[in-house]
Amino acid sequence: MFNAIQRSTGRIAATLIVAGLAAVSLTACGASGNGNAQPGSASDLDAALEAGGELTYWTWTPSGEAQAEAFMKEYPNVKVTVVNAGTATDEYTKLQNAISAGSGAPDVAQIEYYALQQFALSDGLLDLGAYGFGDLESDYTASTWGAVNLNGGIYGLPQDSGPMVMLYNKAVFDQFGLSVPTTWSEYIADAQKLTAADPSKFITNDAGDPGFAQPLIWQAGGQPYKTDGSSVTIDLQDAGSKKWADTWNQLLKPGLLADIPTWSDDWFRALGDGTISTIITGAWMPGILESSVPDGAGDWRVAPLPSYDGSPVTAENGGSAQSVIKQSKNPALAAAFLKWLNNSDASIDVFLGTGGFPSTTAQLEDPAFLEEAPEYFGGQQINQVLVESSKNVVPGWEYLPYQVYANSVFPDTVGQAYANRSDLNAGLTAWQENLVTYGQSQGFDVNK
Structure with missing residues (x-):
């Protein structure tokens, strides 16, 4: 949601980020990068939530603060600090600079689908497959899952979609x-x-x-x-x-x-x-x-x-995922937060409350969602048109x-x-x- 609005940010910032990305992209493939993340397993997620800790989350999504508050209420051992580091390209410049420097990156960041491959290629993102995220494929539309399933790895979970x-x-x-x-x-x-x-x-x-x-x-x-x-x-x-x-x-x-x-x-x-x-x-x-x-x-x-x-x-057209940055000092906790953020009804309900359009099939098939008839649109059940469109992406x-x-x-x-x-x-x-x-x-x- 709202990602296309942010796409109009400055071209200077875009040039800066690409310089950083291109400088590391070809040498980073297959390397360990600057991150501290180690391979994990699905069982590590529950253990990390129980142990607790602190996370930083970069997002421009209007629902970000409310989602973090809901998460911390459910998991009081975890503190999530939400930072709006700028929207789209502005955030990407800061994120790539932090990845290149080896410090200063958040644990979780919002990244639009069109930019995701650049960060995955530059070895800045954690492959979430080790945490069992590959089993979540059926929970998402084909086009959004394809956007995070890159080069044999799972580099995020879809947040929204833009058919x-x-x-x-x-x-x-x-x-x-x-x-x-x-x-x-x-x-x-x-x-x-x-x-x-x-x-x-x-x-x-x-x-x-x-x-x-x-x-x-x-x-x-x-x-x-x-x-x-x-x-x-x-x-x-x-x-x-x-x-x-x-x-x-x-x-x-x-x-x-x-x-x-x-x-x-x-x-x-x-x-x-x-x-x-x-x-x-x-x-x-x-x-x-x-x-x-x-x-x-x-x-x-x-x-x-x-x-x-x-x-x-x-x-x-548009849409974002959230990804775990490989630099995270607590990758299992970051992955657990990400899974809750984009795969739990509690979080997605908050997201929908701010007008977001989901990528998750459960919400897209929910009769209550399909039958919404906003007065602004003359009482038309607009979600039926939108959901049908999500099934017809080339x-x-x-x-x-x-x-x-x-x-x-x-x-x-x-x-x-x-x-x-x-x-x-x-x-x-x-x-x-x-x-x-x-x-x-x-x-x-x-x-x-």
């Missing part, structure tokens, strides 16, 4: 006679009709965001990144990447996209006054919309993400082992196509060239 859906302003759709699109062709037709009728209104906004473009490439069947050890293949002109770019060009080039940065004040105002009539986003967005756009109450609805042929395929997506850097240079490459309303394929090609050069400079064997 993509379309939120739309029913009042605007009714006013302009728009049909809810099931295909991208219908979506483009709606965009043309809407802006032709009122040039001040747009089907959606997109000022250029890698956290938005890549999930849509994913939905289109693209698999532009493949990693096998230190060997990396990048093809941002594969069939899925081109399919997305050719489709989105039909919105970008004619000026049918509002040039408003997502998460800006202007964006929230545009959602409230009908300037923007759809949001292509993750399942965590309804809670944000309800709390941040009061003027939209009663107008918005949730629908499946449009696809190329009308079939219900989607991708993940498998097989991978991120780069230097994805934080990749996202940081998106504005300088693909972003130029947005600025000039020119061909997104050219922007993707420029991005690829940058990523190949950078990866090679860091010691990866990168092949186009």
Whole structure:
């Protein structure tokens, strides 16, 4: 939940973290790293909880403090100090610096799925398989479990998920006679009709965001990144990447996209006054919309993400795991806290109370959750749409082992196509060239 909001943090921080990650990534594979963690077993978790101790937990999740309080009430021998070390990239910079220095890292940290592989590759995270975490696979959706199951290890437990859906302003759709699109062709037709009728209104906004473009490439069947050890293949002109770019060009080039940065004040105002009539986003967005756009109450609805042929395929946008940092002096206690945090009903109930969208199958299948009908969304049982979307995520997506850097240079490459309303394929090609050069400079064997 809320992870996509944090993705807009500064590019300077992204460059700093990547410098640290890349410097250690290729030499760390298979090494013991700077951590104090030793192999354990599942029985060690109960013993650690009984013995107690102190833990530090880095998170930006709004429910973090309340979850820690609930944990300490259940396990009074344990003290958990919650620290907001900054959101997303800001936290990653501090975390990587602490890992590289060999001190100062927390016991448990929140890490978005797209960045998780970098920390696992740099040997900063504890493989939780020894504590029996592999047995928890069936408790999570396939896409989120795949995000933490990397290179044969379990490097965290999923917290939330972001299967993509379309939120739309029913009042605007009714006013302009728009049909809810099931295909991208219908979506483009709606965009043309809407802006032709009122040039001040747009089907959606997109000022250029890698956290938005890549999930849509994913939905289109693209698999532009493949990693096998230190060997990396990048093809941002594969069939899925081109399919997305050719489709989105039909919105970008004619000026049918509002040039408003997502998460800006202007964006929230545009959602409230009908300037923007759809949001292509993750399942965590309804809670944000309800709390941040009061003027939209009663107008918005949730629908499946449009696809190329009308079939219900989607991708993940955002979401985080929590991981045990290998530097932890009490890895068994940290693992026990993590297991409670993302695998206990008591903790997940607190998380859901702040509007989070779960990754756990038990909650996703709970009739009470499925039957919720928020007044903000006109009494629609929106979770039924969101949960169905979580079942239709295209498998097989991978991120780069230097994805934080990749996202940081998106504005300088693909972003130029947005600025000039020119061909997104050219922007993707420029991005690829940058990523190949950078990866090679860091010691990866990168092949186009």
